[in-house]
Amino acid sequence: MFGSRTARSLAALLAVAVGFAWWVTSPQPVEGGSLPDHEPDPVAGERIFWAGGCASCHASPRNGKRAKGDDKLLLGGGEELETGYGVFRVPNISTHADDGIGEWTLLEFVNAMHRGVSPDGRHYYPSFPYTSYTRMPVEDVMDLKAFLDTLPPVPGRVAAHSLGFPWSIRRGIGAWKRRYLDTDPVMPSAPSTLVGRGRLLVEGAGHCGECHTPRDRLGGLRRERWLAGAPNPEGKGRVPNITPGGKEISQWSAADIAYYLESGFTPEFDTVGGSMVAVQENMARLSDEDRQAIAAYLKALPALD
């Protein structure tokens, strides 16, 4: 049917296509030796831990309920996130040598947080919000590792995700990352030092955009609708618009926002609800200045309705 020349050309074309696909989907880790000269500080890392909400997903549920109080420091994982792509199972990130990440090097940890790449060179699914964490200063990531290293080991390896095709092909995330893994800040320049501090917290560790920003059909965040509200990823309802243009909190003052993050009470003195309960409990562990910085950043956003 085909001449041998045609067959050879097709084979060559296929080889190029496969090679291109391999290149496009390849993990892009940070090179060894590229970490800055920074002494990791576990005390500074605790602030990053709460800002980053690590415990909200990685703390092991107890009797089917969300971990509370000191149980938030037992990071054995095991929570299941049911999404349209399938079930994501949150891994153990405790210091346990076999089941957790106790044996990881600092470079391996930075690669996970900044590039979404595992120590064995595979892509993580963006259910782990490295798309936000990639905007964290590397010193903060190093401090966070130092804090995690102080937490107890928790035994128990968590089962793998159960995803439908084609999401089950992990390699494909490499192509996705080339489009959506973006280290540039969303707010191009911060009008004040306080807003700049808030920008790091909101766009980086706090990963607020992962729920408050809508996604496109490939699951990437729509930057032009940054923090303007989105369907609830965990089911019915909507995650609120938190820009100054939304109905939900545009009437709140910066002080109201900071107070809400500290206390869990809205200006009407209703209490925080839904998935935000766990987030607010984390924010309550930050300093007043950090909460004021978050509020200042939200007030400095473009008003989207």
Place this chain on the structure above:
Amino acid sequence: MSYLKSRSFLAAVALAFTSPLFAGEGPAHERHELMEGVGDAAKPVGEMLKGEREFDAGVVMNSFETFDEASATLGDLFPPGSEDAEGTEAAPAIWEDRAGFEAALATWADAVDAAIAANPQTLEETKPVAGEVFKACKACHDDYRIEDE
């Protein structure tokens, strides 16, 4: 009936159909109204704690008494069969873990009793006792209320 009035009337009818808790009857409606009243009483006290409103010991005590009355009846407004009321924010956990729910309500009632007994006359005296009351509100909502979406 003017055009404007008839339009408001239609809007009210529409609201009655879409928001049974606002227009209906029964325990789900009653508990919703009761909690709305508690929220209205909480707001001025909260604003004083935030420093947005001038302290007024009388207003504070009125609010505490509203909480006290509400805490005496709230527990009775979640009978079996009312868990599926349309639009309810009551979490299934109330019926699955009745003892835990009753304990959370009791924590709130105790905090209110202590606040009334303290009879605070200054903002500084109000802060700790009102803080315990608010903490109890939030703890119960965290476990036994769902988002109304």
